[in-house]
Amino acid sequence: MSNPPSGHILPGLRFKQRFPLLALVVERVMLSIVLLIAVSVVIFGGLEALPGDFATTYLGQSATPQAVANIRQDLGLNRPVTTRYFEWLGDALRGDFGSSWASKNSVSEQIGKRLGNSLLLAGFSAVISVPLAVGLGMIAVHFRNRVPDKIINIISLAAISLPEFFIGYLLILFFAVKFGVATFPATVYESMGLVDRLKAIALPTATLVLVVLAHMMRMTRAAILSVMSSAYMETAELKGLGAFRSIVKHAAPNALAPIINVVALTLAYLVVGVVVVEVVFVYPGMGQYMVDAVTVRDMPVVQACGLIFAAVYILLNMVADILAIIANPRLRHPR
Numbered sequence: 437m438s439n440p441p442s443g444h445i446l447p448g449l450r451f452k453q454r455f456p457l458l459a460l461v462v463e464r465v466m467l468s469i470v471l472l473i474a475v476s477v478v479i480f481g482g483l484e485a486l487p488g489d490f491a492t493t494y495l496g497q498s499a500t501p502q503a504v505a506n507i508r509q510d511l512g513l514n515r516p517v518t519t520r521y522f523e524w525l526g527d528a529l530r531g532d533f534g535s536s537w538a539s540k541n542s543v544s545e546q547i548g549k550r551l552g553n554s555l556l557l558a559g560f561s562a563v564i565s566v567p568l569a570v571g572l573g574m575i576a577v578h579f580r581n582r583v584p585d586k587i588i589n590i591i592s593l594a595a596i597s598l599p600e601f602f603i604g605y606l607l608i609l610f611f612a613v614k615f616g617v618a619t620f621p622a623t624v625y626e627s628m629g630l631v632d633r634l635k636a637i638a639l640p641t642a643t644l645v646l647v648v649l650a651h652m653m654r655m656t657r658a659a660i661l662s663v664m665s666s667a668y669m670e671t672a673e674l675k676g677l678g679a680f681r682s683i684v685k686h687a688a689p690n691a692l693a694p695i696i697n698v699v700a701l702t703l704a705y706l707v708v709g710v711v712v713v714e715v716v717f718v719y720p721g722m723g724q725y726m727v728d729a730v731t732v733r734d735m736p737v738v739q740a741c742g743l744i745f746a747a748v749y750i751l752l753n754m755v756a757d758i759l760a761i762i763a764n765p766r767l768r769h770p771r
Contacts, residue, residue, distance in 0.1 A: 457761065457762070460761050461758050461761060461762075464754055464757045464758055464761070465754065465758075467754075468750050468751070468753070468754040471750055472746065472747055472750050473525075475743075475746045475750070476525055476528075476743055476746075477521070479739055479742045479743055479746065480517075480520075480521045480524060480525075480739060481517075481521075483735055483738060483739060483742075484517055486733075511537060524739065528740070528743060531544055532544060533547065533736060533737075533739070533740035534736045534740075535736065536729070536734055536736060536737050537734050537735065537736060538729070538732050538734045538737075539734075543736050543737055543740050544740075546725065546737075547722065547725070547740060547741070547744065549626075550720060550721050550722050550724075550725050551721075551722055551744070553624060553719065553720055553721040553722075554707065554710050554714070554721035554722040554723065555707070556633065556637070557637050557640055557641060557644070557710055557713075557714075557719065557721060558644070558703070558706040558707045558710055560634065560637065560641050561641050561644035561645050561648070561706050562702070562703050562706055564641065564645050565644070565645045565648050565649045565652065565702070565706075566652070566699055566702070566703075568645075568649060568653075569648075569649050569652035569653040569656055569702075570652075570653075570656050570695065570699075572588055572649075572653045572656075573652075573653045573654075573655075573656030573657040573659075573660060574656070574660065575588070576588045576589070576653070576657045577657055577660045577661055580661065588653065589654075591650070592649075592650035592651075592653055592654055593650070595646050595647070595649065595650040596650045596651060596654075599712075600643055600644070600647045600709065600712050600713055600716075601712050601713075601716050603643050603646050603647065604639070604640070604643040604712075604713060604716040604717060605716065607639045607642055607643055608620050608639060608716075608717075611639060612639065618638050618639045619635060619636050619638065619639070620639060620717065621717055621718035621719070622636050622637050622639060622640050622717040622718065622719040623636060623718070623719075623720070624636050624637070624719070624720060637719070639717060640710075640713045640714070640716075640717045640719055643713050643716075643717075644706055644709070644710070644713055647709070648702045648705060648706060648709075651698075651702070652698055652699065652702050655694065655695070655698040656695055656698065658694075659694040659695055659698075662694075694760075696756055696759045696760055697756045697757075697760055699756075700752050700753065700755055700756030700759070701752070701753065701756065703752050704748065704749045704752040704753060707745070707748045707749070707752070708745045708748070708749050710722070710723045711723030711724075711726065711727065711745075714727075715727050722741055722744065722745070725737065725741060726738060726741035726742070729741070
């Protein structure tokens with residue numbers, strides 16, 4: 437098929453040719469929206485496909501069929517699945533996740549209280565782990581194949597090999613039980629000051645940092661080493677630029693795109709991966725809220741938490757893609 441004449445270029449193609457950077461950003465945003473809608477279908481449909489229902493769990497095995505039918509009718513479970521899905525999605529887009537079947541409380545209000553706790557835990561972990569991982573990655577590159585590099589790699593491999601719940605229990609055993617220098621469980625409440633909150637979440641923060649630090653550091657090291665083999669890096673060294681200075685000034689900035697992707701994926705994992713850590717440390721966040729809801733099949737809570745976790749994960753991946761696009765000089769300065 438021949439290409440259209442230059443005077444009859446499609447508007448979308450013309451926009452791509454004139455603004456390639458902006459077109460890629462818009463494309464990533466649209467793909468993220470489509471992906472989030474698809475994930476919402478999976479979340480709602482997957483929970484609907486699970487055996488059993490809330491009415492039976494709530495009333496117990498001794499419940500009469502009529503009592504179960506009455507609760508199902510009150511909750512609207514006897515309506516078609518597609519109708520309930522579109523109603524749920526429309527309400528969710530307005531920030532209304534309905535009421536908890538178990539407690540009758542507003543799910544949005546409960547999430548509003550707990551989401552801040554989860555974001556504090558994930559954010560504080562990121563503030564510590566991101567600069568530490570990038571710094572250790574550059575140190576490992578500077579001392580590559582020498583003792584410091586080997587020590588960092590051995591420790592990182594050990595950290596990657598241990599699951600977060602095991603690391604959490606070890607930290608509780610040593611720092612809370614034996615030495616008594618940390619708080620367990622990690623209890624926070626609304627009137628608590630920021631310093632007291634940070635003290636309370638010290639152990640879960642340390643757990644998350646140990647879990648994500650190794651992976652982020654190794655990916656940073658690999659990205660910088662890839663750039664170090666470039667010709668311009670050899671030129672910089674021949675000009676007398678110090679090894680560590682050349683890493684900081686030339687290698688790290690040119691390895692920015694993969695590092696950004698690793699950092700964003702790590703942040704996404706921190707937000708979603710808090711579920712296990714919150715359960716281990718009895719921390720009142722989104723993860724603990726969702727696990728408690730799963731045990732009683734409180735579907736509005738599980739659906740809301742699942743959708744929020746998915747939205748945060750997709751959003752951070754989208755931001756990583758956009759930042760990687762912006763960091764690409766060939767897209768910023770097209771010929």
